[in-house]
Amino acid sequence: MATIIIDGQNYDLPEGAKFNAIQAARHFGIEIPYYCWHPALSVVANCRMCEIEVGSKDASGEIKMLPRLTPGCQTPVRDGTVLVTDSVKVLEHRKNIMELLLINHPLDCPVCDQAGECGLQDYSYSHGRAEHRFVEERNVKPRKEVSDLIVLNTDRCIMCTRCVRFTREITGTAELQVMRRGDHGEIAIFPDHPLDNPLAGNVVDLCPVGALLDKDFLHNQRVWFLSKHDTICTGCSTGCNISSEENAGKVWRHKPRHNPYVNDYWICDEGRYGYKSANAPDLLAGSYILDGGDHHGATSDRFFKRLNEDLTHRILDKQSVLAIFSPFLSVEEAFSAASWVKHLTNRNTMALGPVSVLGQDQTYSPDKLTGRSGDTSFLVPRPFTISAEKSPNKAGVSFVINHFQGSNVVSFEDALKLVPSNPIVIVFGGSPNSDWITPEQSAEIRKAERVILFDTTINVLADAADYVAGMATFAEKAGSYVNRDNRLQHFDAALPLRDGVWTLLDILAILRGVGRSPIESRTILAEAAEKILALAKAVGGQVPEFGLNLTGQDALIPDAGFQDDWTMASLAKA
Amino acid sequence: MAAFEPVLSRNWNNPDILSVKTYESKGGYVGSRKALTTMSPDNVVDLVKASELRGRGGAGFPTGLKWSFLPKDRKETFMCINGDESEPATFNNRYLVEKDPHQFIEGILIGCYATKANTAYVYLRFEYIKAIQILEKAIAEARVAGHLGKNIYGSGFDLEIWCHRGAGAYICGEETGLIESLEGKRGWPRIKPPFPAIEGAFRKPTVVNNIETLACVPHIIERGADWFKSMGTPKSYGPKLYTISGQVNRQVCVELPLGVTTNELLEDHGGGVWKGRKAKAAVPGGISMGLLKKEEFDIPLDFEEIRKTGCLGLGTAAVTIMDDQTRIIDYLYNTTRFFAHESCGQCTPCREGTGWLYKTVSRIRNGGGRTEDLDLMSHLANNMGITPGTTICGLADGAAWPIKNALAKYREELEDFIKHNQNPAYKITAGQDAISRGKSPLASNTSMFVPGIGLAKSLTN
Numbered sequence A: 001m002a003t004i005i006i007d008g009q010n011y012d013l014p015e016g017a018k019f020n021a022i023q024a025a026r027h028f029g030i031e032i033p034y035y036c037w038h039p040a041l042s043v044v045a046n047c048r049m050c051e052i053e054v055g056s057k058d059a060s061g062e063i064k065m066l067p068r069l070t071p072g073c074q075t076p077v078r079d080g081t082v083l084v085t086d087s088v089k090v091l092e093h094r095k096n097i098m099e100l101l102l103i104n105h106p107l108d109c110p111v112c113d114q115a116g117e118c119g120l121q122d123y124s125y126s127h128g129r130a131e132h133r134f135v136e137e138r139n140v141k142p143r144k145e146v147s148d149l150i151v152l153n154t155d156r157c158i159m160c161t162r163c164v165r166f167t168r169e170i171t172g173t174a175e176l177q178v179m180r181r182g183d184h185g186e187i188a189i190f191p192d193h194p195l196d197n198p199l200a201g202n203v204v205d206l207c208p209v210g211a212l213l214d215k216d217f218l219h220n221q222r223v224w225f226l227s228k229h230d231t232i233c234t235g236c237s238t239g240c241n242i243s244s245e246e247n248a249g250k251v252w253r254h255k256p257r258h259n260p261y262v263n264d265y266w267i268c269d270e271g272r273y274g275y276k277s278a279n280a281p282d283l284l285a286g287s288y289i290l291d292g293g294d295h296h297g298a299t300s301d302r303f304f305k306r307l308n309e310d311l312t313h314r315i316l317d318k319q320s321v322l323a324i325f326s327p328f329l330s331v332e333e334a335f336s337a338a339s340w341v342k343h344l345t346n347r348n349t350m351a352l353g354p355v356s357v358l359g360q361d362q363t364y365s366p367d368k369l370t371g372r373s374g375d376t377s378f379l380v381p382r383p384f385t386i387s388a389e390k391s392p393n394k395a396g397v398s399f400v401i402n403h404f405q406g407s408n409v410v411s412f413e414d415a416l417k418l419v420p421s422n423p424i425v426i427v428f429g430g431s432p433n434s435d436w437i438t439p440e441q442s443a444e445i446r447k448a449e450r451v452i453l454f455d456t457t458i459n460v461l462a463d464a465a466d467y468v469a470g471m472a473t474f475a476e477k478a479g480s481y482v483n484r485d486n487r488l489q490h491f492d493a494a495l496p497l498r499d500g501v502w503t504l505l506d507i508l509a510i511l512r513g514v515g516r517s518p519i520e521s522r523t524i525l526a527e528a529a530e531k532i533l534a535l536a537k538a539v540g541g542q543v544p545e546f547g548l549n550l551t552g553q554d555a556l557i558p559d560a561g562f563q564d565d566w567t568m569a570s571l572a573k574a
Numbered sequence B: 001m002a003a004f005e006p007v008l009s010r011n012w013n014n015p016d017i018l019s020v021k022t023y024e025s026k027g028g029y030v031g032s033r034k035a036l037t038t039m040s041p042d043n044v045v046d047l048v049k050a051s052e053l054r055g056r057g058g059a060g061f062p063t064g065l066k067w068s069f070l071p072k073d074r075k076e077t078f079m080c081i082n083g084d085e086s087e088p089a090t091f092n093n094r095y096l097v098e099k100d101p102h103q104f105i106e107g108i109l110i111g112c113y114a115t116k117a118n119t120a121y122v123y124l125r126f127e128y129i130k131a132i133q134i135l136e137k138a139i140a141e142a143r144v145a146g147h148l149g150k151n152i153y154g155s156g157f158d159l160e161i162w163c164h165r166g167a168g169a170y171i172c173g174e175e176t177g178l179i180e181s182l183e184g185k186r187g188w189p190r191i192k193p194p195f196p197a198i199e200g201a202f203r204k205p206t207v208v209n210n211i212e213t214l215a216c217v218p219h220i221i222e223r224g225a226d227w228f229k230s231m232g233t234p235k236s237y238g239p240k241l242y243t244i245s246g247q248v249n250r251q252v253c254v255e256l257p258l259g260v261t262t263n264e265l266l267e268d269h270g271g272g273v274w275k276g277r278k279a280k281a282a283v284p285g286g287i288s289m290g291l292l293k294k295e296e297f298d299i300p301l302d303f304e305e306i307r308k309t310g311c312l313g314l315g316t317a318a319v320t321i322m323d324d325q326t327r328i329i330d331y332l333y334n335t336t337r338f339f340a341h342e343s344c345g346q347c348t349p350c351r352e353g354t355g356w357l358y359k360t361v362s363r364i365r366n367g368g369g370r371t372e373d374l375d376l377m378s379h380l381a382n383n384m385g386i387t388p389g390t391t392i393c394g395l396a397d398g399a400a401w402p403i404k405n406a407l408a409k410y411r412e413e414l415e416d417f418i419k420h421n422q423n424p425a426y427k428i429t430a431g432q433d434a435i436s437r438g439k440s441p442l443a444s445n446t447s448m449f450v451p452g453i454g455l456a457k458s459l460t461n
């Protein structure tokens, strides 16, 4: 067992941990402020914010300290390592660094998007000095358009080179570089080579200050007005952990959340900007019944009554049901929907789709060497994949269907061929894209006697179906998805439900006659876990922070959970 | 003690020495032949260790010791020869290459044999076009003559030497900046550990040595460690090329035993101060090393004694003399300008500190100084560099030392200058002045400085 001493206190390092001083201190709740270090990037130790006093304790118990300050990011901890993070020398040094970082800084926080989540603001407040001694002219540096989506304010840059290292070490695309020297240095792109790789947006999150900013978000919201909700990206079957940030009934941006088993610290740009469909103006806003060739809005009471009567009548007539499940449904939605279909009649067929697959999986596999500029001894490189399968829950929905109808899940394409033998077609949608179904496919389904659609967007099938119920979008619902690696992950709702719209869970509860009080997704998951073997690990509907590996055992990751978040970093100590 | 006999510069008067034949006829490549055919690499390392040769590139690190840090089980080793020579007023490396290239090549050959490096890169300063041409020609001749290439002297040892020209950055003289630059990257020094001996060029074990360091090696092989140690002062042995420049009558590069004094250099070799003036101060070994007062001109210029004057070290032994009409503020202006221009910009204290110092010194020089600016400069200088542990490389120490020494040795002159040189055009405003003392003109007990939430907090207090 390795024991280290931080600020005079003994701590036992977790087994297998290869921590630097920042990680070790954070592990025990002690903050060492940092800028240039990032857990997924090589160590270059250029900002000098993380400096502490370092020493070691030998077998005889004698402690020897190094005479000079040492960067914590560059300091490995092992048995006997002594760290001092709170001495006058260390605290004074932090004040000096903060002063130096700000002498050429424009300090235009009132018009800076980063304000409120800025490493300079946070650390000025917690580690800075109240006065500054700089009375010279500040350097003036330009604002640069580095891509259609990202702007670079070089005057706010603190030259931590995180962004540069990201493009070299993670994406391997190397669009960014440093040009010029000394305090005239600037981050730059090569002319006509914009920063436009599929992961480019991550540099905005990596940037500790307001230098790299997202033009899509620029001047839209002050970040302190945003409420953050832990959700899962629905863009592909990777299931990146994201924070969906909302205010005034709109989602304004998606930010990655760290999950070492899934997306590490990143998301792709497609997922980042995937928030937009949550705010789409043309969502299904209520329930509709097709009458005399026209859709008429119906109160929910009327809608459920008519639908129930119609179905009961037809089921008594021994009409069979074809139920189509979208891979955008949550596990809970699929489970409730399948239960309802089963409850209606045993004469049913359950199909899954459409599952859209675009191109190939795109995997970034950083290693310890390629493109790395600094020390990589603390790094545990983790891959990142943008999946070709563009939906979040094919696996979860399959588990459910498998359970209800044995092992053969019918594909969407095969389902279309079954329409003639099934007078009732029920479609449980949920895709944020209104073009999830083509006019031809819609026409095929319309051949059924009764078409019932639960969905979020106005699309060709909604135009044709007999019963259309608007339901909660991906941003308005909570639940869980199972990703490509059979990891079950929970997500919260980001937006409140729009008036006139229900969650699919509530709709199904009413249709099943279970009740009219809002249904908790965790209750449904608990029930599913009891019934479905593949979901058995989700006992009581509980899903841990990094999700549940349904088919295997997770490797232990000692540094898991290190959020690279300035606001948290400074609040941790407060 | 016998009269000093120059060895490094012994052929400098003979222009024919550029040809390999002439160099051989003057006893050249005897040392390398001896090393490669009669000694094992470890023997060579041990001999160099015994000679106590210390690196001539600036830091004075014991060369044999550096070579012995290479991992025993290494498969591939690189030798990088540092000829970036960008320290102002330094030109001994240039003389060594231009005036006797084969002596240098012979040194490389022995150094590479000792360290088992089959590839050597000579990194030459951008401006040294003539030196590169001479060296490349000499390398070609040496290969034809069998001193380079495969199976040299039948010893089984192979060596290729490549010349690489820098692109004009001082920082590429720092050994890891050099390696980065050599690899085709921006010349940003690397953090240590790992040291180059463990992970250097192309992530392989690497030795970085100065040109003069390697030029000493053939002579140590030929004449032995005792001969080498018969010259110099304790812990600083052997011959050394001193350059003398600045306000002197003769600007020269001379070879002398380590430990001569500034006075000897100035009077015996530099021909005294120019224009019949008196000396005021000197830069002992490139401007990074700090400042010597006239009263300190009798201190030996070696690795140890010089430090007792408060200077950083011997550096490159490039002595620059300032006459008694030179103003220390001008000296500071030149040095701060140099370091602000040459800081690579990685480390916050160096990047921002060098620029800040340059701006402050410029303002003082223009007539806008305040006495407390000197305290500010002292605070900045004391907190930048690898000495306090706040930077990656020693450039920041070099930038700090002139400030530290000038403030320690000439504070009165600087205060006087500030008092008597006030120019309203360069004075800072009352508002700026108040802010810098922690007083905002807007709020009585708070600062304008803490951005964002800090400001909000201070306003609600």
Ligand SMILES: Cc1cc2nc3c(=O)[nH]c(=O)nc-3n(C[C@H](O)[C@H](O)[C@H](O)COP(=O)(O)O)c2cc1C
Pocket (backbone or CB within 6 Å): B054, B055, B056, B057, B058, B059, B060, B061, B063, B082, B083, B084, B085, B086, B087, B170, B171, B172, B173, B174, B175, B176, B208, B209, B210, B211, B213, B214, B393, B394, B395, B398
């Ligand atoms: C900013 C800076 C610039 C340097 N420039 C040079 C240089 O131009 N030439 C040189 O030989 N060493 C230079 N050095 C020293 C090298 O880092 C290194 O110590 C030296 O090349 C080692 O060779 P030696 O052991 O033979 O002296 C510089 C160091 C620093 C910090």
Ligand code: SF4
Pocket (backbone or CB within 6 Å): A105, A106, A107, A108, A109, A110, A112, A113, A114, A115, A116, A118, A119, A120, A121, A156, A209, A210, A211, B451, B452
């Ligand atoms: S980067 Fe931070 S400190 Fe700078 S202007 Fe923006 S919010 Fe303010």
Ligand code: SF4
Pocket (backbone or CB within 6 Å): A156, A157, A158, A159, A160, A161, A162, A163, A164, A187, A206, A207, A208, A209, A211, A212
């Ligand atoms: S732009 Fe941001 S991430 Fe890039 S070097 Fe500057 S501060 Fe760091």
Ligand code: SF4
Pocket (backbone or CB within 6 Å): B171, B188, B189, B342, B343, B344, B345, B346, B347, B348, B350, B351, B391, B392, B393, B394, B395, B396
């Ligand atoms: S000390 Fe200065 S020159 Fe050296 S690496 Fe840091 S910023 Fe660059």
Ligand code: FES
Pocket (backbone or CB within 6 Å): A033, A034, A035, A036, A037, A044, A045, A046, A047, A048, A049, A050, A051, A071, A072, A073, A074
């Ligand atoms: S975080 Fe350690 S030096 Fe920047």
